[in-house]
Amino acid sequence: MSRKNRRKDVNIPPLTTARPYSITMTGNQGLFFSSDGAARDFNSVLHEVQEYISGKYAALITDGGTEEVKAQIKRYITKYVQDYRIAVSSMSQEQLVDTLYTEMAEFSFLTKYIFGTGIEEIDVNAWNDIEVQYSSGITKKLDENFDSPEHAINVVRRMLHVSGMVLDNASPAILGHLSKNIRISVLKTPLVDEDVGVSASIRIVNPQSMQKDDFIRGGTATGPMLDFLAECLRFGISICVAGATSSGKTTLAGWLLTTIPDNKRIFTIENGSRELALVRQKDGRVCNSVIHTLTRMSENEKQNIDQDILLDMALRFNPEIICVGEMRGPEAYAAQESARTGHTVLTTIHSNSCEATWRRMVTLCKRKYDMADSTLMDLVTEAFPIVVFSKQLENKQRRLMEIMECEILPDGTRSFRSLFQFQITDNRVEDGKFIINGCHSAVQGISPSLQKRFLENGMPQDTLKQILAAGGAV
Numbered sequence: 001m002s003r004k005n006r007r008k009d010v011n012i013p014p015l016t017t018a019r020p021y022s023i024t025m026t027g028n029q030g031l032f033f034s035s036d037g038a039a040r041d042f043n044s045v046l047h048e049v050q051e052y053i054s055g056k057y058a059a060l061i062t063d064g065g066t067e068e069v070k071a072q073i074k075r076y077i078t079k080y081v082q083d084y085r086i087a088v089s090s091m092s093q094e095q096l097v098d099t100l101y102t103e104m105a106e107f108s109f110l111t112k113y114i115f116g117t118g119i120e121e122i123d124v125n126a127w128n129d130i131e132v133q134y135s136s137g138i139t140k141k142l143d144e145n146f147d148s149p150e151h152a153i154n155v156v157r158r159m160l161h162v163s164g165m166v167l168d169n170a171s172p173a174i175l176g177h178l179s180k181n182i183r184i185s186v187l188k189t190p191l192v193d194e195d196v197g198v199s200a201s202i203r204i205v206n207p208q209s210m211q212k213d214d215f216i217r218g219g220t221a222t223g224p225m226l227d228f229l230a231e232c233l234r235f236g237i238s239i240c241v242a243g244a245t246s247s248g249k250t251t252l253a254g255w256l257l258t259t260i261p262d263n264k265r266i267f268t269i270e271n272g273s274r275e276l277a278l279v280r281q282k283d284g285r286v287c288n289s290v291i292h293t294l295t296r297m298s299e300n301e302k303q304n305i306d307q308d309i310l311l312d313m314a315l316r317f318n319p320e321i322i323c324v325g326e327m328r329g330p331e332a333y334a335a336q337e338s339a340r341t342g343h344t345v346l347t348t349i350h351s352n353s354c355e356a357t358w359r360r361m362v363t364l365c366k367r368k369y370d371m372a373d374s375t376l377m378d379l380v381t382e383a384f385p386i387v388v389f390s391k392q393l394e395n396k397q398r399r400l401m402e403i404m405e406c407e408i409l410p411d412g413t414r415s416f417r418s419l420f421q422f423q424i425t426d427n428r429v430e431d432g433k434f435i436i437n438g439c440h441s442a443v444q445g446i447s448p449s450l451q452k453r454f455l456e457n458g459m460p461q462d463t464l465k466q467i468l469a470a471g472g473a474v
Contacts, residue, residue, distance in 0.1 A: 252390060
């Protein structure tokens with residue numbers, strides 16, 4: 001429904017029908033029968049009810065969302081079904097009304113997956129090809145699908161309506177959101193084939209309350225690795241977590257931020273949807289200092305609020321730790337500037353290895369200023385001395401593959417020191433399943449220059465000794 005059809009004042013008249021009778025349900029109350037005693041096809045029922053409800057109560061559907069409005073729409077649907085004695089085979093009254101409501105006012109069969117538990121992503125490859133990725137890493141093809149390409153487009157348009165975005169031939173590629181933690185990317189014709197209808201990726205980003213033991217128990221990392229990263233962030237060493245999509249970057253970053261003492265001020269910047277939930281309460285009162293911010297996209301470019309703008313704002317809020325949800329564009333330059341001017345910065349980035357991460361930062365920084373690669377490399381390695389590379393293996397397990405330090409030597413040259421690594425010892429397939437064995441190990445100790453920075457930033461000698469003991473010989 002377009003915004004121009006939205007009414008400011010919704011005066012809902014009483015529901016009337018052409019048939020004066022009403023039905024009192026007795027006996028098997030969950031089963032309905034059409035006037036001629038035959039069950040009807042659901043799609044034809046949907047079309048009929050949708051036409052009626054949207055014609056009389058369009059504004060109600062468009063402005064829906066609250067439990068009160070939801071209940072009101074369902075009452076109108078229920079009365080229509082009862083008055084016309086509509087039956088659909090193997091569906092009870094409740095099932096029929098719920099399904100009709102879901103199709104008309106929500107997101108068809110996708111609703112239960114979007115708002116379900118344990119689901120990270122829903123991929124609509126085509127109207128008849130939908131996949132769901134679970135938090136466990138398992139991906140399954142759904143037996144369910146849309147009725148047609150047009151049906152898929154209509155449902156996706158309802159999703160985008162939430163964020164005020166319109167999917168049409170003039171705007172066939174759209175980024176939107178369903179809520180603060182659900183984002184959606186959509187492509188339609190002519191960017192995809194007509195018989196596909198629409199392609200969409202729905203990302204459900206639920207703030208994770210992961211504990212240190214969860215990472216260790218799952219084999220993601222060892223205790224010394226996690227302790228080292230936490231101490232880096234605690235004592236002013238900026239960190240970049242690299243990896244592909246679904247590699248666990250944000251989960252690790254979120255946990256690291258939970259290790260920050262309550263008296264340190266954290267400012268988070270996320271792109272469109274909330275993945276972090278860091279505010280803590282004790283005895284009903286907020287006990288830490290956190291500001292969560294989100295970018296805002298608008299059809300009017302002048303009204304866009306991107307990560308670059310929010311980074312500039314962050315510096316005015318006296319933060320001690322800045323979290324940039326993801327480096328993906330020119331904000332990389334502002335992030336490294338912040339890290340080199342007394343702020344501790346935690347960020348994530350898409351990259352294929354630790355060493356490749358710094359080169360990737362250079363590429364992103366050049367989108368802001370066309371500077372020499374060597375100059376930018378000097379800047380980003382100074383800004384982010386520690387890079388973590390996370391990977392989702394073929395068996396869907398997540399591992400911190402490497403923690404690397406970039407040491408800047410007195411002559412200006414750089415030395416890349418691998419501090420921790422995950423070494424794969426065995427790859428095989430058994431009964432169609434990938435079996436991957438390996439272990440984490442300390443490779444080198446931290447550099448003397450990093451030790452010096454730790455001490456200058458207040459790290460106790462005992463803590464430094466523990467880090468040195470866990471990381472091998474210096």
